[in-house]
């Protein structure tokens with residue numbers, strides 16, 4: 001059986017981002033790489049959105065970028081600007097196409113459907129398939145989004161809605177998220193932060209229909225794309241071996257308080273690429289411990305007091321948007337952290353230290 005210097009398990013966001021980073025930095029000129037990916041075809045299956053607080057390789061896969069956004073709770077709306085850190089949406093279809101076209105040019109890169117097809121004994125492995133143990137206490141961000149096309153111009157495509165809490169909460173945390181790509185197309189998602197202990201919040205289609213028709217008051221539209229997913233708001237089991245590193249969701253690249261993962265994956269890929277010659281001894285790349293600690297408290301509050309969360313998110317954005325964006329994107333300094341922390345209900349957060 002064939003042997004390779006490197007193996008990437010999972011050719012999704014993290015696996016392909018890493019392969020691309022290695023390829024464009026000429027790290028695969030005299031090294032071989034096997035990518036293990038069971039899917040039979042690549043097509044658009046996700047929209048990755050984030051505040052652009054760092055550079056990445058996929059500006060040409062951006063579907064749309066915004067410099068204004070809103071957040072709202074019943075009867076209150078906050079209009080905010082994000083001029084320094086625009087919010088971007090990457091189209092996964094364009095991302096897969098760009099990377100796969102580039103990787104095809106290098107004979108040292110091969111794709112397989114299953115790891116049993118190769119000899120992996122002497123390779124260095126980058127694994128992006130998470131090992132998730134079911135635990136009813138775990139929190140998830142689960143969601144369903146549809147891209148719709150309206151018959152007439154309806155949306156203001158200069159401004160997106162980050163969170164609209166003016167909806168049924170059902171004892172959890174629930175909001176809608178609207179990304180207007182043009183005046184007559186938008187991605188509208190229903191998003192829940194919960195333990196997902198039963199299927200009772202998964203009547204996504206009727207939630208979205210009701211929101212579009214009765215809340216936004218849009219009647220003439222059609223659905224042109226749909227995506228659904230669940231992001232773990234806990235770290236999957238991490239088994240570090242001498243010749244193995246986990247990447248992507250499996251590698252703890254999700255910011256647990258927000259679910260944002262894409263840009264962390266890009267930074268992790270750059271880190272691995274920089275250290276590839278001595279990767280077995282490189283320090284583990286992880287989201288700063290400060291954010292891990294603060295997110296643990298935040299999720300403790302969310303779990304115990306879901307009814308407080310719309311107000312908490314709304315208040316958080318009463319700080320300067322630049323500060324909040326830096327905080328949510330792991331780029332804030334101590335004073336910026338403090339300005340966010342001081343906006344939070346103190347007794348509730350102190351209690352959460354002991355959960």
Ligand SMILES: Cc1cc2nc3c(=O)[nH]c(=O)nc-3n(C[C@H](O)[C@H](O)[C@H](O)COP(=O)(O)OP(=O)(O)OC[C@H]3O[C@@H](n4cnc5c(N)ncnc54)[C@H](O)[C@@H]3O)c2cc1C
Pocket residue numbers: 009010011012013014015036037038039045046047048049050128129227228229230231247248249250259260261262263265
């Ligand atoms: C629908 C959706 C929307 C999201 N939107 C955002 C967003 O807007 N912003 C953001 O920052 N994050 C977002 N996320 C979170 C995160 O960015 C994505 O989940 C991202 O795809 C994670 O990358 P990954 O490589 O870890 O996992 P994936 O992209 O899921 O890649 C894992 C790959 O492993 C393959 N695989 C599965 N089993 C095996 C196996 N046994 N052997 C080999 N390969 C296997 C899969 O086919 C897949 O291609 C979203 C997640 C989902 C599900």
